[in-house]
Amino acid sequence: xxxxxxxxxxxxxxxxxxxxxxxxxxxxxxxxxxxxxxxxxxxxxxxxxxxxxxxxxxxxxxxxxxxxxxxxxxxxxxxxxxxxxxxxxxxxxxxxxxxxxxxxxxxxxxxxxxxxxxxxxxxxxxxxxxxxxxxxxxxxxxxxxxxxxxxxxxxxxxxxxxxxxxxxxxxxxxxxxxxxxxxxxxxxxxxxxxxxxxxxxxxxxxxxxxxxxxxxxxxxxxxxxxxxxxxxxxxxxxxxxxxxxxxxxxxxxxxxxxxxxxxxxxxxxxxxxxxxxxxxxxxxxxxxxxxxxxxxxxxxxxxxxxxxxxxxxxxxxxxxxxxxxxxxxxxxxxxxxxxxxxxxxx
Amino acid sequence: xxxxxxxxxxxxxxxxxxxxxxxxxxxxxxxxxxxxxxxxxxxxxxxxxxxxxxxxxxxxxxxxxxxxxxxxxxxxxxxxxxxxxxxxxxxxxxxxxxxxxxxxxxxxxxxxxxxxxxxxxxxxxxxxxxxxxxxxxxxxxxxxxxxxxxxxxxxxxxxxxxxxxxxxxxxxxxxxxxxxxxxxxxxxxxxxxxxxxxxxxxxxxxxxxxxxxxxxxxxxxxxxxxxxxxxxxxxxxxxxxxxxxxxxxxxxxxxxxxxxxxxxxxxxxxxxxxxxxxxxxxxxxxxxxxxxxxxxxxxxxxxxxxxxxxxxxxxxxxxxx
Amino acid sequence: xxxxxxxxxxxxxxxxxxxxxxxxxxxxxxxxxxxxxxxxxxxxxxxxxxxxxxxxxxxxxxxxxxxxxxxxxxxxxxxxxxxxxxxxxxxxxxxxxxxxxxxxxxxxxxxxxxxxxxxxxxxxxxxxxxxxxxxxxxxxxxxxxxxxxxxxxxxxxxxxxxxxxxxxxxxxxxxxxxxxxxxxxxxxxxxxxxxxxxxxxxxxxxxxxxxxxxxxxxxxxxxxxxxxxxxxxxxxxxxxxxxxxxxxxxxxx
Numbered sequence: 001x002x003x004x005x006x007x008x009x010x011x012x013x014x015x016x017x018x019x020x021x022x023x024x025x026x027x028x029x030x031x032x033x034x035x036x037x038x039x040x041x042x043x044x045x046x047x048x049x050x051x052x053x054x055x056x057x058x059x060x061x062x063x064x065x066x067x068x069x070x071x072x073x074x075x076x077x078x079x080x081x082x083x084x085x086x087x088x089x090x091x092x093x094x095x096x097x098x099x100x101x102x103x104x105x106x107x108x109x110x111x112x113x114x115x116x117x118x119x120x121x122x123x124x125x126x127x128x129x130x131x132x133x134x135x136x137x138x139x140x141x142x143x144x145x146x147x148x149x150x151x152x153x154x155x156x157x158x159x160x161x162x163x164x165x166x167x168x169x170x171x172x173x174x175x176x177x178x179x180x181x182x183x184x185x186x187x188x189x190x191x192x193x194x195x196x197x198x199x200x201x202x203x204x205x206x207x208x209x210x211x212x213x214x215x216x217x218x219x220x221x222x223x224x225x226x227x228x229x230x231x232x233x234x235x236x237x238x239x240x241x242x243x244x245x246x247x248x249x250x251x252x253x254x255x256x257x258x259x260x261x262x263x264x265x266x267x268x269x270x271x272x273x274x275x276x277x278x279x280x281x282x283x284x285x286x287x288x289x290x291x292x293x294x295x296x297x298x299x300x301x302x303x304x305x306x307x308x309x310x311x312x313x314x315x316x317x318x319x320x321x322x323x324x325x326x327x328x329x330x331x332x333x334x335x336x337x338x339x340x341x342x343x344x345x346x
Numbered sequence: 347x348x349x350x351x352x353x354x355x356x357x358x359x360x361x362x363x364x365x366x367x368x369x370x371x372x373x374x375x376x377x378x379x380x381x382x383x384x385x386x387x388x389x390x391x392x393x394x395x396x397x398x399x400x401x402x403x404x405x406x407x408x409x410x411x412x413x414x415x416x417x418x419x420x421x422x423x424x425x426x427x428x429x430x431x432x433x434x435x436x437x438x439x440x441x442x443x444x445x446x447x448x449x450x451x452x453x454x455x456x457x458x459x460x461x462x463x464x465x466x467x468x469x470x471x472x473x474x475x476x477x478x479x480x481x482x483x484x485x486x487x488x489x490x491x492x493x494x495x496x497x498x499x500x501x502x503x504x505x506x507x508x509x510x511x512x513x514x515x516x517x518x519x520x521x522x523x524x525x526x527x528x529x530x531x532x533x534x535x536x537x538x539x540x541x542x543x544x545x546x547x548x549x550x551x552x553x554x555x556x557x558x559x560x561x562x563x564x565x566x567x568x569x570x571x572x573x574x575x576x577x578x579x580x581x582x583x584x585x586x587x588x589x590x591x592x593x594x595x596x597x598x599x600x601x602x603x604x605x606x607x608x609x610x611x612x613x614x615x616x617x618x619x620x621x622x623x624x625x626x627x628x629x630x631x632x633x634x635x636x637x638x639x640x641x642x643x644x645x646x647x648x649x650x651x652x653x654x655x656x657x658x659x660x661x662x663x664x665x666x667x
Numbered sequence: 668x669x670x671x672x673x674x675x676x677x678x679x680x681x682x683x684x685x686x687x688x689x690x691x692x693x694x695x696x697x698x699x700x701x702x703x704x705x706x707x708x709x710x711x712x713x714x715x716x717x718x719x720x721x722x723x724x725x726x727x728x729x730x731x732x733x734x735x736x737x738x739x740x741x742x743x744x745x746x747x748x749x750x751x752x753x754x755x756x757x758x759x760x761x762x763x764x765x766x767x768x769x770x771x772x773x774x775x776x777x778x779x780x781x782x783x784x785x786x787x788x789x790x791x792x793x794x795x796x797x798x799x800x801x802x803x804x805x806x807x808x809x810x811x812x813x814x815x816x817x818x819x820x821x822x823x824x825x826x827x828x829x830x831x832x833x834x835x836x837x838x839x840x841x842x843x844x845x846x847x848x849x850x851x852x853x854x855x856x857x858x859x860x861x862x863x864x865x866x867x868x869x870x871x872x873x874x875x876x877x878x879x880x881x882x883x884x885x886x887x888x889x890x891x892x893x894x895x896x897x898x899x900x901x902x903x904x905x906x907x908x909x910x911x912x913x914x915x916x917x918x919x920x
Contacts, residue, residue, distance in 0.1 A: 194445070
């Protein structure tokens, strides 16, 4: 039996879309590297990169080379991977929890990270041995464990998991507020706010190493579960009846998303809407089957985040808008469209 | 650490600064004051002609520095970008807040500047080893003193080869400090102070200056004590607790930001006089209310100026002789 | 081809839901599972499908203990259709039916000719062969249920287990689904509420009450006025229908 023509067409179309996305990412990164407060001539921008790659050795201003390579390029690449990771996590959350409004922070990870961060900034826990990112990561991990326990491991079911996540978010957010109001001063409160709203300003090549490895592992591992994720479309029972080890699949997938999300949040703070919007966009373009949805999410997420970062730097000269604000500005209208569509469908 | 004599600096100068060795080949000519605190110290040292930019000003500049500050380019009042600083081609960056310069900063790390050959300086107050009297919970176990500030002034002045101006500034501060202490006649009643920074709304808990922070320092300087016993740097208390503390003097902070209605000193004074319970406080009935620059409640150069302003008003009210 | 229950016991806490149930589902026949709410039907079905583990007793597939087989191995033999499985995604019918091939495909295996045949056959049986590209959200209740049955058939099972498949369907689709299942050559165990439907379509029925089997056998033997009164608490008259030679229940007002 031949697959109907429709399937063949969509295969070719999918390949085209993927190539176009990769090109778009390249362009977006190029744009990001070319834009900034320091006016760098275009030729110098190229040369800086080729110099550092070892392809050329032209003498150019040290400041330009450092800004282009160590600052702008690393930042653009980190943004791409963060966008990819958040979008991927969002897609998996939406599939596992069978909720179109689910997103990576639904398990309280961002709240946990904020508590870890203020514990370091304000309480000075760890006495300098633990970096801000390290503390945030531990906080995120604590929140994840809390949710795992509260939702009774994986036997709890989607609704219970979501409720546990809500409880965790409330608890850890309240703890953050408590620490800020009882121990912090006005300056620290402002610092915490800035951190929470997310920013790519603090990332350099070491952060790129970490996030690229984590997100790549996440993608490969999640792709292995792509068909399994498809079986979850009708709920745990149907998946189990198809031979899926539901408990194991859920714990592995939750752990993978938690790992990616915690790494990203502890590095750049909490950036919302990406994990919610991009999976819906990807689904509209390539359909709900995960073997296509997951790579599509990654690519679209990467482009989105790089462009959002460019916007956050370019909108107000010499100042950086918190990137959470930019994603919200784009995300909220999108979100309204999703809600409207859901309304119409039901 | 005892300040050295006001000798000219011999270069190269190497300093131990927050765990890093920083070397200066010559006096900086294109400095950036990253943060109000660092900028104001540099301006006080008369270095405006060697500054190419400043950034991050939570409040208005010290009035006496306004004219010289106008000569220096303002990058932004908010958090600056790393690139906007580099665009000025600096040869030195000084900062006092870890969020502006440091390993967890979203603006820049010391290594970023190092890589382009720009030495950086962090205020000793932000380094762990001199946090000293401050413990992990944001409390101050001991009363703050100006020693850390004097060290910063000394180091910055030596970096710029204006050690003489640095010593003069330190001597000036020390003289003013001593003068304030001396201005309180022994045998006078020890006044108790409450320093009110601001509140989100009249009924909300108020942000106050803690016992051992800059506010406590000012109270101590004026021969009195902070009526608030909380050791946290910024305790929040409800008005019931403030009334129970029975302060003799209420110091209301004047803030330039416009986040809350009560940021303005007039709004605070109005509340004190019209609230049914608070208006019954001895301090309010005796009109022992003075205004002070809110920034003085942060441990900076402005603390001393704030203390002087308070003393001036109290003398006019006849509460201090 | 046969599925056997041997002394199945299932408890939640201290409450016994399935109480030492034993029966044999004849190969190729349709077995109806009847009983009022709370009689343990739902749990029994899930024990048969391997979705729950009994506290004691076992389920045998052609003599092999279900518990000793892996989940995938079970899924290659036994297919399960829930009452009302929904999704918010908009999958195509073809993709949903293809899910049924999951237990037959390993991680890296490509889509084979055998997979294609199974899917086409399943669609044909369910009468959906012309609708493969239609999307889930555009289907009626009956079509959705048939899609699930097609998915189950794509598993090329030897046993099919359905939990009240006609509950929320209109009469046309209720009859349609039951006809479809009755005409399948594989063993099926179907929980039903509508006793007349059970009488019409099932080759054998089991009646449960309080977790125990209280009657089993051919419909014309089991469905009696006494049973309706004792187990279902309704007054009725039972006659053999002249139209289909099966029992027909006339409920009294």
